[in-house]
Amino acid sequence: MADAGSNTGSDLLFGRLKPQAPDALLALISLCNADPRPTKIDVGVGVYRDPQGGTPILRAVKRAEQILHDTQETKAYLGAEGDARFVELMRELVFGGTSRDAHIVGVQTPGGCGALRLGAELIKATGADARIFIGQPTWPNHAPLIGCAGLPMVDYKYYDRDSHTILFDEMMQALEGARAGDVVLLHGCCHNPTGADLSLDQWDRVTAFMAERCLIPFVDLAYQGLGNGLEEDAAGTRMAVERCNQALVAHSCDKNFGVYRDRTGSLFVKVTSEEVAKVAYGNLLSLARTMWSMPPDHGAAVARIILDTPELRADWEAEVKEMCARIRSLRTRLAAFDPRLAYINEQNGMFSMLPLSPEQVKALQTEEGIYMAGSGRFNVAGLSDANVDRFAQAVVAKL
Numbered sequence: 001m002a003d004a005g006s007n008t009g010s011d012l013l014f015g016r017l018k019p020q021a022p023d024a025l026l027a028l029i030s031l032c033n034a035d036p037r038p039t040k041i042d043v044g045v046g047v048y049r050d051p052q053g054g055t056p057i058l059r060a061v062k063r064a065e066q067i068l069h070d071t072q073e074t075k076a077y078l079g080a081e082g083d084a085r086f087v088e089l090m091r092e093l094v095f096g097g098t099s100r101d102a103h104i105v106g107v108q109t110p111g112g113c114g115a116l117r118l119g120a121e122l123i124k125a126t127g128a129d130a131r132i133f134i135g136q137p138t139w140p141n142h143a144p145l146i147g148c149a150g151l152p153m154v155d156y157k158y159y160d161r162d163s164h165t166i167l168f169d170e171m172m173q174a175l176e177g178a179r180a181g182d183v184v185l186l187h188g189c190c191h192n193p194t195g196a197d198l199s200l201d202q203w204d205r206v207t208a209f210m211a212e213r214c215l216i217p218f219v220d221l222a223y224q225g226l227g228n229g230l231e232e233d234a235a236g237t238r239m240a241v242e243r244c245n246q247a248l249v250a251h252s253c254d255k256n257f258g259v260y261r262d263r264t265g266s267l268f269v270k271v272t273s274e275e276v277a278k279v280a281y282g283n284l285l286s287l288a289r290t291m292w293s294m295p296p297d298h299g300a301a302v303a304r305i306i307l308d309t310p311e312l313r314a315d316w317e318a319e320v321k322e323m324c325a326r327i328r329s330l331r332t333r334l335a336a337f338d339p340r341l342a343y344i345n346e347q348n349g350m351f352s353m354l355p356l357s358p359e360q361v362k363a364l365q366t367e368e369g370i371y372m373a374g375s376g377r378f379n380v381a382g383l384s385d386a387n388v389d390r391f392a393q394a395v396v397a398k399l
């Protein structure tokens with residue numbers, strides 16, 4: 001029998017690991033939780049809060065969970081594709097109507113992160129030397145997720161934080177440098193971290209250019225319904241997928257169904273023929289099998305029940321509208337507070353960026369108990385009626 005202690009001191013495996021910095025965004029959750037000040041303000045991670053500052057489970061979700069509890073008869077495996085009816089309903093939500101394009105295949109994924117990772121792995125699996133063009137700044141987890149699959153990334157400047165504007169000409173110029181078959185990561189709506197979305201005219205120009213140059217859109221659609229409405233927020237994605245003969249869309253239900261921790265998402269891939277669609281679908285299943293085998297069921301089952309039950313669907317749509325309207329009214333309120341915050345009203349969704357240095361962000365944390373990302377990104381939807389003015393006052397004092 002091997003002596004358990006015989007190799008003490010010769011650490012050939014785990015001792016080789018390099019320390020990793022905690023994820024800066026997720027670290028804000030525990031930092032804020034540990035702050036005893038009752039006046040603290042959490043505008044870090046993207047979670048919607050109601051006027052009282054809570055993140056209650058949506059009415060439609062609670063009712064669907066009850067139905068699921070009462071009617072679910074088995075928890076036997078579904079397969080790597082997840083809940084097929086959920087995927088069908090998501091396809092309609094993303095692409096509109098009763099979209100049945102046979103060139104588009106879809107699978108359920110563990111949240112939008114799973115969809116992004118699976119999409120990156122699928123691109124890698126093609127063996128093509130595709131690069132991914134990424135506008136900066138972007139969600140800090142984009143590069144790690146895509147980088148994990150080993151895809152080369154090309155950064156370009158998307159937004160100027162000081163003038164609060166999209167650098168559209170620079171974006172188009174950067175895409176001039178892309179080769180046919182390269183992939184372009186686009187935020188479908190509610191750009192994270194800036195809130196600065198392409199206008200429909202800009203979507204029109206960029207997608208026409210991409211179609212002409214055979215560039216492939218990879219759209220991250222994680223906030224559908226929270227910018228300007230469910231249909232409006234899908235307009236750019238639909239334009240990109242209609243125009244380009246190949247495309248990927250990573251969709252998340254985290255925010256619009258408020259099922260954050262249930263990890264509910266889907267990935268759609270548009271290919272050039274029905275034959276390729278079958279092969280691509282098979283590849284998605286085998287890649288998913290090696291990463292998570294099968295996606296978690298609960299959130300997808302709940303979203304399916306909601307969308308398949310007219311009364312619940314109507315209630316959910318009303319709740320999404322309420323969240324959207326509340327974010328809009330918070331934006332208006334912040335913008336009215338000081339002319340230097342006026343731009344916030346022109347932006348969409350949960351996030352906007354403040355032109356603050358990391359030191360100023362840190363000072364807001366220690367002096368005021370205000371927790372936001374080091375980049376100056378703050379979660380508009382994290383403010384409550386009681387703290388929005390105090391937040392604006394503290395921020396303006398630093399500008």
Ligand code: LMR
Nearest residue numbers: 025044045046139141192
């Ligand atoms: C965010 O950007 O705050 C959210 O998308 C949560 C996350 O996973 O980072």
